Structure formats: C-alpha cells, structure tokens
Amino acid sequence: MGGRNAKPITLHLAEKNPSHLTKAEIEQRKKAEIKLGDQKLKCPQFVKTDVNAYAKWKEIVKIYKDIDFVSSGDTGLLGRYCMTFSEYQKLLEQRKRIDNIDMMGPDEREELEHYIDEDLAEDLINKVNYIISVDGVLKIDTAINKKMDQLVKMEDRLFLNPLAKVKNVPKKEPEKIDPLANKGFGNV
Template sequence: MAGRPSKPVQLIKLEGKSHRTKSELKHREKAEKSLYTGTTFKESPAVKADPVAHREFLRLKKLYKSIEFVDGLDEQIINRYCMLISQEHALAKMMERMRMDIDQVEDVEDRMRIYESIAGVTDKVMKTRDMLLKLEDRLFLNPTARIKSIPKMPAEEKKESAMAQFINRRAGGHAP
C-alpha cells in the first residue's frame, strides 16, 4: 500500500500548518521550481480538428491557467487526454447504435456478434488507457508524477559514526 502523494509547497503554505521544517519546505520549493520550463502547452493539430477534443482542450486550458504545475512539458498528455475524451464520446455513440441494432436483430448469432464487438472495443479502450497512465507516470509526464519524484527530505550531511569519532579523538588526542 503506497502513501499519500506529496502536496506541492504552495498548497502546504496555503493550509498554514505542516509537519515539515522550514529547510524541508525550502528544499521542496527549489526542487519544484526546477521542474518548470516556463513554456505553455499548445493544442495539437489533431485536437484542434476534432470538435469534442477541442472543446475539452479549451476547458482544461481555462482550468490550468492558475496552476503553476502545468506547463509545456504537459502538452502531450493534455492533448492525449483530449483525444481520449473524444474517443470515449465516439465509442459511446457507437455502442448506442449497436444497442439499437440488437433490438432490431432477431438472429441469436448476429446478436452475439454485436455483444462481442461491444465487449472487444470496451476492453481495448481500457487497456490503452491503462497503458498510457503507466507510461505517463514512469516518464513524469504528468504533474503528480513530477511532484512525487521530489525527495521529501533534503540531503543531510553524513555524520561520522560514534566509533569513527572515538578513533579520531584517540589518534589526535582531542575531539574534532
């Protein structure tokens, strides 16, 4: 069982209280800022040409306007998401037509073929969606994956073990 995903520093500051130290927050903020490219995401030609995907892109662009964590690095995932929304819309229409066809078909074998087609298309869409999500997480192509990649604790200086300190004191005759 995995822990909760890390919250961005901005959100932690807005909440007003945190168990993290000031140095931890400063480290996380610096690491988060290093992930930004300063570019904005753009609509792909395929999304622009598809009315459903285009409408979803415009909706997301409006929502993401005030979120710092989304920039040019997220262009591909946003365009893929918009195309997936369009694909789901088209699939729903196709399934509705198939359901209407089932009512008109009296032959049991033809009905079975239509049911198999519906199940096959649904299965392919779910497998594709699952594969995309896994790849996007592995390649840090979404904001959550990038935030999760930031180490929670700043690197600490390594201290000598008690035995090493003792040996140093004995060899030099004094404590370091």
C-alpha cells in the same frame, strides 16, 4: 530505487507545503527542476479539429491556469490525453447505439427483401446481426476498457486525478551527518 516520484515544487507549495520544507529546500528544488518552453499552453491543431478533444483541452487549461509546473513542452502529452478522451467518448456513443439496435426478425427480413435485392438484403442483415452479436459487443467493450486504461495512466502523469496527487510525494533530501558530532565535537 524505491519510493515515489517527487512532485514539482510549485504543486507542492500549492498544497500548502505539507511536508514543511524549509526555504532553502524549496529554493534547491526550484533550481533543480527542468522547465521546457514557456508558461503559455498553445492548443495543437489536431486537438482543435475534434470538438470533444478541444472542449477537454479548454477544461484542462483552466485547471492548469495558475500552476507553474506545466509548460509548452507538455502540450504533446496534454493533446494526446484530449484526443484519447475524445476517442473514449465516441466508443461509449457507439456502445449505446449498439444497445439500441434490435435484431431483425422474419417479418422485417421479408419487408427489406421486398424493397431491395434479396442478396443485398441478406448481406445487410448479416452485417447488422454481427454488430449486435456478442462478439461485436465484446470487441467494443475491450476497446472502451483499453481507452479507459490509457486515460487513467495519462491522468496519473498529468496530476488530473486525486490518487495521482497523493502518490507523487517528493522524496526527502538525505540528512548530512557530521561524524564528529557524535563524539562531542559538535559546535566547534
């Protein structure tokens, strides 16, 4: 089955009815839409415990405040989106920290060995060098890209980016063709 997914009718009307649906078509679409739960969006507990996720939750609730198509049945996806966004922010912070770490040279190695056991110093130096290594940077970049991909997919489902709003155009009802109208028996 081709075509795009239909937008909820309230979103369509918020965009000033771009395809000029009739009142009957609008009513038919309103009746056909499934609503789960009430209009009030209650923040899940796992989102409240994370500062970044909770801030994103508040931002999204403001966006959806006057829109009727989001209900309490959508809180699971909204919560997962907020947590994924928070994890993405944390990965970006880790990436910045890695960029600011300098490799230990021979002078720093000797100074570190002076304060702690030589084997412990060597182990610590190896761990720091691994984190800074290309492999460590590539792994964190891969994790960042995966989180970004997840966010984009969720944004599409939640209509949080402009492209998602454009993609989700409602499908038109097939026109009812009267076989007798073509033969001159139209208004009988």
